[in-house]
Amino acid sequence: MNNILLIGTGRMAYQLGHAIVKSGLHLVGVAGRDLEGRERLARFLDSKAIDLGKPLPAADLILVAVSDDAIAEVAAKLPAGDTVVAHTAGAIGLEVLAPHQHRGVIWPIQSLSHGAPMDLRDVPMVVDASDDRARRTLLNLAKRLSEVVLELALEQRQRVHLAAVLTSNLPVWLAHEAQRLLREQKLPPSLLTPLWKTTAAKAATFGPEQALTGPARRGDTKSIQHHLDLLANEPGLRQVYALLSEQIMRAYGHGER
Ligand SMILES: NC(=O)c1ccc[n+]([C@@H]2O[C@H](COP(=O)([O-])OP(=O)(O)OC[C@H]3O[C@@H](n4cnc5c(N)ncnc54)[C@H](OP(=O)(O)O)[C@@H]3O)[C@@H](O)[C@H]2O)c1
Structure with a gap:
């Protein structure tokens, strides 16, 4: 060629x-x-x-x-x-x-x-x-x-494409929303940068299983409910938070919310 x-x-x-x-x-x-x-x-x-x-x-x-x-x-x-x-x-x-x-x-x-x-x-x-x-x-x-x-072939490419969106685009959107919440509090979005970088690096190096922490993984329903209350005026984001937390809780044996 x-x-x-x-x-x-x-x-x-x-x-x-x-x-x-x-x-x-x-x-x-x-x-x-x-x-x-x-x-x-x-x-x-x-x-x-x-x-x-x-x-x-x-x-x-x-x-x-x-x-x-x-x-x-x-x-x-x-x-x-x-x-x-x-x-x-x-x-x-x-x-x-x-x-x-x-x-x-x-x-x-x-x-x-x-x-x-x-x-x-x-x-x-x-x-x-x-x-x-x-x-x-x-x-x-x-x-x-x-x-x-x-x-x-196409069928597998489409599945890989779906996986690529799940691993890249959707988390980036969540980061976008997280930065917006900070800006609304008149705080610099860069406060989250070390966390974001470390999380991505840990997930890439050790796998998502090792990298995942947080209230849903621990089954900490009190914190989750508090976050949902804070999102009372954000129905879309609140729904995303609740659904993802529910998926994580179920995966780690904490039962349904
Ligand atoms: N960016 C990524 O992360 C990524 C990753 C993997 C695969 N892809 C694939 O790569 C391809 C290109 O995506 P991209 O990210 O480069 O998109 P992009 O940055 O939006 O660029 C799109 C290009 O397509 C041209 N275009 C759109 N409609 C056209 C038309 N009717 N006739 C002629 N040219 C036209 C645009 O020309 P104008 O500037 O004149 O509008 C521009 O040059 C897509 O198939 C996408 O799925 C992208």
């Missing part, structure tokens, strides 16, 4: 593009619909900015790193041929890349943002492909980018 064309200028394109260039592979261009976005990313990746509406350069692999809902639309506009066309969405099938013959997915199990470029070498890369050619091309790329590569 000599030439890769990257479509998209968002978070995935930024981080994946950086990892591709760093691995020594050649990006023939960065294609996007937004002029400023594609020029900025192309400059950063030392590549060429390409207007998505214009003819695209030849490539061995086209990576369609656009929003889930736009993948089919973008893929449908790509010229049919021998090129392998892949998207980067964990929970989406290969059929959105029809009518391309060689279709696939390369999905890093990581939360990707703008800002500092990330090292993806220890980030698991999930590959799925419609045929041998796409499979070889994507495995080759994945192994250049990461030391952890696995092949998963």
